[in-house]
Amino acid sequence: MQKLSSLSPLGVVRPRNPQCKICRSTTYHFDVVDFNKYCSPRPYQFGVADIAVSYYRCSRCDFVFTDFMDGWSTDEMAQFIYNADYIKVDPEYASARPIRTAIAMAALFRGCEHLKILDYGSGSGEFARQLMARGFKYVESYDPFSSPNRPNGKFDLIFLFEVVEHVCHPLDTFADVVQMLKDDAAIVIGQTLQPPNIDEIRARWWYIAPRNGHISTYSDWTFLVISRVAGLLYRRGQGLYGFQKGFMEGPLGVALDRVGPTVELVQLFARDDKQWHGLENCDGRGFRWSSVQKLTWPGVVCVGGLAMVEIPFCMEIREGFAQDCKILIDGTVVPTRLRSEALVGEANVCAGSHTVQLVTPEPISPKALRGVPDERMLGLAVLAT
Numbered sequence: 107m108q109k110l111s112s113l114s115p116l117g118v119v120r121p122r123n124p125q126c127k128i129c130r131s132t133t134y135h136f137d138v139v140d141f142n143k144y145c146s147p148r149p150y151q152f153g154v155a156d157i158a159v160s161y162y163r164c165s166r167c168d169f170v171f172t173d174f175m176d177g178w179s180t181d182e183m184a185q186f187i188y189n190a191d192y193i194k195v196d197p198e199y200a201s202a203r204p205i206r207t208a209i210a211m212a213a214l215f216r217g218c219e220h221l222k223i224l225d226y227g228s229g230s231g232e233f234a235r236q237l238m239a240r241g242f243k244y245v246e247s248y249d250p251f252s253s254p255n256r257p258n259g260k261f262d263l264i265f266l267f268e269v270v271e272h273v274c275h276p277l278d279t280f281a282d283v284v285q286m287l288k289d290d291a292a293i294v295i296g297q298t299l300q301p302p303n304i305d306e307i308r309a310r311w312w313y314i315a316p317r318n319g320h321i322s323t324y325s326d327w328t329f330l331v332i333s334r335v336a337g338l339l340y341r342r343g344q345g346l347y348g349f350q351k352g353f354m355e356g357p358l359g360v361a362l363d364r365v366g367p368t369v370e371l372v373q374l375f376a377r378d379d380k381q382w383h384g385l386e387n388c389d390g391r392g393f394r395w396s397s398v399q400k401l402t403w404p405g406v407v408c409v410g411g412l413a414m415v416e417i418p419f420c421m422e423i424r425e426g427f428a429q430d431c432k433i434l435i436d437g438t439v440v441p442t443r444l445r446s447e448a449l450v451g452e453a454n455v456c457a458g459s460h461t462v463q464l465v466t467p468e469p470i471s472p473k474a475l476r477g478v479p480d481e482r483m484l485g486l487a488v489l490a491t
Contacts, residue, residue: 124162128276131167132166139314139315139316144315145315145318147312152194166446166448171323184251195317196318204236208233212241212242217360222260222261223264223265224261224286225246227268228249231252231253260286264283264286264292265294270297270324274321277336284336284338294346327445329342329349339368342369342412367411367412368410368412369411369412369414371414373417374416375489382395383482383484392490393488396464396484397484404461407458408458412453415451417450418488422487432465433464
């Protein structure tokens with residue numbers, strides 16, 4: 107009653123949601139669950155803790171996360187989550203799941219038995235033992251809780267199975283893993299991604315579960331954005347997702363092809379040339395209004411494979427303007443869709459340099475549209491670098 111009495115009258119307020127931890131974009135309050143929610147068809151079988159955990163979603167890269175545990179120490183995580191009760195909320199983590207995973211990975215990565223491999227976030231260490239029993243010669247384990255001694259040297263292949271959903275700051279984790287990689291090496295992540303109807307079911311999705319330590323969840327697009335930030339090439343799979351450093355050949359390259367095809371994110375921004383008006387600022391983001399109908403980015407280098415071309419914007423001169431835009435690669439219109447505040451075109455391209463164009467409706471002056479003094483011809487307010 108004291109808490110209810112202290113509430114302010116209802117009114118429209120500007121939300122103070124945290125920035126996205128992946129792309130620094132705006133987030134919105136996604137949902138709230140009790141701390142005791144765990145991964146189960148009966149998520150509150152152990153009752154409720156009466157402790158609310160809020161989750162947020164990025165409007166740009168889909169990342170869903172809570173900042174509830176941000177700042178917790180390793181000891182605090184061990185005390186409140188990874189304690190003696192953890193086996194009750196994830197009974198397969200110690201043995202059944204790592205054995206099952208080792209059988210699958212031994213088959214998928216056949217021919218790679220000679221590589222130096224790390225199981226990052228290894229839990230019980232059972233996966234490494236099982237993989238070595240199947241002929242893999244060099245497999246080490248690292249886990250900040252169960253195997254905290256950091257391994258020496260660098261690795262050809264690093265596995266992270268059901269790990270990145272447990273980290274508060276994913277980019278820090280990726281940076282840590284990347285520095286353990288050799289040149290021409292790879293990361294393979296086993297992860298459950300958000301379902302297509304995540305906006306509908308929100309935190310009723312079984313995988314959002316603070317008692318399991320599931321504090322970060324991802325979509326395919328989130329992984330694609332992370333790959334660009336980390337300087338890695340993304341491989342899209344089903345349940346397995348690859349992040350490749352350098353050029354892949356030999357048995358590891360063949361195995362990664364079995365994981366999935368390469369997908370490259372190419373982000374294009376407004377340029378300081380005659381196609382654009384001067385630099386402006388909105389909510390801390392720099393942007394330029396387009397001034398012509400056909401905007402060109404020459405010399406866009408792609409590695410080859412599926413290219414996802416993203417052109418982020420923050421405003422349009424009129425409602426529906428962005429929806430009517432098309433992206434062309436080397437003069438050919440490619441499938442183009444509106445994704446949050448970005449236009450995305452995708453196409454299979456060969457390795458090399460390409461010309462990308464954005465064709466918009468005719469720009470309009472604010473004076474003609476709304477009778478204000480601004481006579482500039484404006485179209486799309488595209489973010490600047």
